[in-house]
Amino acid sequence: MGDLVRVGISLPSSLAEAFDAYIEERSYPSRSEAVRDLIRDALIEKQWMGDTEEVVGTVTIVYDHHTRDLTDRLTRLQHDHLDVIISATHVHLDHGNCLEVIVLRGEAARVRSIGHQLAGARGVKHGNLTCTTTGAALP
Numbered sequence: 001m002g003d004l005v006r007v008g009i010s011l012p013s014s015l016a017e018a019f020d021a022y023i024e025e026r027s028y029p030s031r032s033e034a035v036r037d038l039i040r041d042a043l044i045e046k047q048w049m050g051d052t053e054e055v056v057g058t059v060t061i062v063y064d065h066h067t068r069d070l071t072d073r074l075t076r077l078q079h080d081h082l083d084v085i086i087s088a089t090h091v092h093l094d095h096g097n098c099l100e101v102i103v104l105r106g107e108a109a110r111v112r113s114i115g116h117q118l119a120g121a122r123g124v125k126h127g128n129l130t131c132t133t134t135g136a137a138l139p
């Protein structure tokens, strides 16, 4: 962390109480740490809303590998976007179910598009795109 600046904010007491309950639930060591995380979340969300900002995302999918064509379609989609797909981990959960975690890095618009295509592929039981950052532009 660089130089620290103290920022005072005023809140309605009911909002402050709700925020303190949130801090307690999340085990934050201080209000400051919780506020810093919320600010970072807002800045990352802004990066994702742009089209050309460089972002990092992870797609988690669960599917049955017996589902017709699904494994082929998921593999093809990843091979079609080698510049954005930077890693994939496959876990055999049981006889039929597989879990994959795919890491994507690139321009926000492409990462969003490819991430949603993977997570939303027909036959995927559960898919989720988590949006994060390269960290480079985040103080």
Ligand code: NI
Residues within 6 Å of the ligand: 065, 090, 091, 092, 093, 097, 098, 099
């Ligand atoms: Ni498997």
